[in-house]
Amino acid sequence: MMVGEKIKSLRIRKKYSITELSEKAKVSKSYLSYIERGIQKNPSLQVLSRLAKTLDTTVEYLMGHEIKVNKNGIPIDQEWLLLVDEAIKNGISKEDFSFYLDFVKFKNNINHDK
16 A cells, blocks of 8 residues: 555544544645645655644654554554563463552553642
């Protein structure tokens, strides 16, 4: 899948019109249309970065590096998968993992309130 096809697919998945995405990512509508239709095959890194951020993905994914995506089309970071795999191999239970997540959320809320 080419860059433009990936952008269009993610845009449709997020239910953005081409106008909405262009406004949110601060990319001209015509330029975005050229990218999606494959007329502009090499958009700048700056444009790709803004589009990736707006579409909750990565430039790497848009550029065609094979990255696993979850059911919402959001890329899954391989480093995180390796960390979770390692935790499982070392015996962490779902309950323990859930506890740590709750602890981090609690800690972040305390730090946010300061």
